[in-house]
Amino acid sequence: MSDIQHVIRPVREDEWEKVRDLRIASLHDPVAPIAFLDTAELAEARSDSFWQERTAGAASGRAVRQFVAVGPDGVWNGSVTVLVEELGTTDFLDREIETTQGHVVGVYVREGHRGTGVAEELFRAGLEWAWSLEGPALERVRLYVHERNERAQAFYHRIGFQDSGVRVPLESDPSAKEMEFVIPRP
Template identity: 90%
Template sequence: MQHVIRPVRADEWEKVKDLRIASLHDPAAPIAFLDTAELAVARPDSFWQERTAGVASGRAVRQFVAEGPDGVWNGSLAVLVEERGTTDFLDREIETTQGHVVAVFVREGQRGTGVAEELFRAGLEWAWSLEGPRLERVRLYVHERNERAQALYRRVGFRDSGVRVPLESDPSAKEMEFVIPRP
């Protein structure tokens, strides 16, 4: 199936919400996302409207979707921009302006078809196109037990940086930082 890979538009908040909830029902969700389907479902429409408006334009974040010919969204990812001198989600200072890939999801029936690779291509192309200041690298975090996701990230050019972060929900488990430098 041929997909159109594109940024979301601000008026598509219902589809953003539906795809996010679908991703949180995936069997891998407990080790792939820092969110739950229950929390997502409980959020008001205003949350999804604001979130979608925020990821549809500007420099701070962009969300990309894989839209099938039938209009169904079969995958998504977002790239956040972390500016040098700010702090990240772990309250650590960002030492270099970088991108941070989050919320990677492809519907089960579309996995292994190249959809994820195309989403990454679009997200990285957008990240590398930013100026003032340019992003020096893009990173993401992946659960140490999520081998399927690790394999995908390696295929698209990410490498394990060696940084490990304990999960807040289970300090015995670790998230691995993967990075890709600016080409």
Template identity: 70%
Template sequence: MATQRVLAGGTSGGSTAKPFSADGTAGGTLWESRTPPNNHCGKAPHQPFGVRCGAFLRSGVNAGEAPPVRWLGSGSMNEHVIRPVRADEWEKVKELRIAALKDPAAAVAFLETVEHGESQSDEFWQERTSRGAEGRAVRQFVAEAPDGEWNGSVTVLVEEAGTSDIFEGSIERTQGHLVGVFVRAGQRGTGLTEALFDAALEWAWSLDEPALERVRLFVHEDNARAAAFYRRFGFRASGYVVPMPTDPSAKELEYVFERP
């Protein structure tokens, strides 16, 4: 059962909530509960910042900040902290990315090969991690196990209106773009991917001046498993299609999640 996060001083679903500390929080009190979530992912839109799919709540957090949050899976071994990366964690960012690029589904999941990833310099990974740790343009979230291992990640790119996207298309409205979605095989189906998406969307909706109008992602036409997950979570196919940069004969399908 997934963790619920409830507002400080309260409970959710009749459960008893217990506070816990998390190093490096940007603000707010975090709580845990073993009550199952409301399970409305994919059935109703995410709520505004502070109210999340599955009734995950937190308080005292300023827009654009993303404190770590504890998530419990079906047992204590599945406990993870969902948090943004820190600027000095480039070696772990690199390790997880290389693991993702070695995954059997990497050819239809990523626009990069493992050979390309492994050839990058330490400076590349340091810069990449620093960009994903702070500021408005990029934020990378990871799922960290009690032993410190990272078991999943998702990154939000902010696409500002009037700029170009990674496919060299024109951006007509300010929006988020989810990339680098990966969860290790042993953690798939536990709810960890949903927890990562929850964190990514909440951060996206918290941004303002200007606010993001929607969040989107692209999925390879042959990646049916990923597409099914995105639909269950609440994303919908927009009908916009682009050729895959590494193989123009293949198609990448856009899925969007409109701002609540």
């Protein structure tokens, strides 16, 4: 089933309030404790300048891009963000990045739009953006998923992500799975 009513597009720099509001909504979701490394309380306490900078960074350039699903009523019903991790840098766990890669974070679709194709379209847009980047090519795109988040794991498998065998120690899950999508070479 596909929800073709949504427009999938990157965020624009001036949309920081909508970025903030969708992020806070995602952190109030019942599965937030096993889906995100952030809390609603922390997000709600962040300054407007934090959200303005975050949105500006996600709207242009090579480092990060955030995609949203905008319904016909203008409501943002989902989001996916792809970070670019460059070879030789370190990630948020202070581990060295061994290959230029994408890292999917902030995956969220509002309750009434799950299972409609919105998440697939968000991932399609994010992966297409990652594959199209100029400069060092990305070798793969990865994400982390809580071992108890079976619905998310099933979705990621269905769209082509595989368990890399790596486990990462996250505060909410000492053995979160790393899943990867190896980018096909032309």
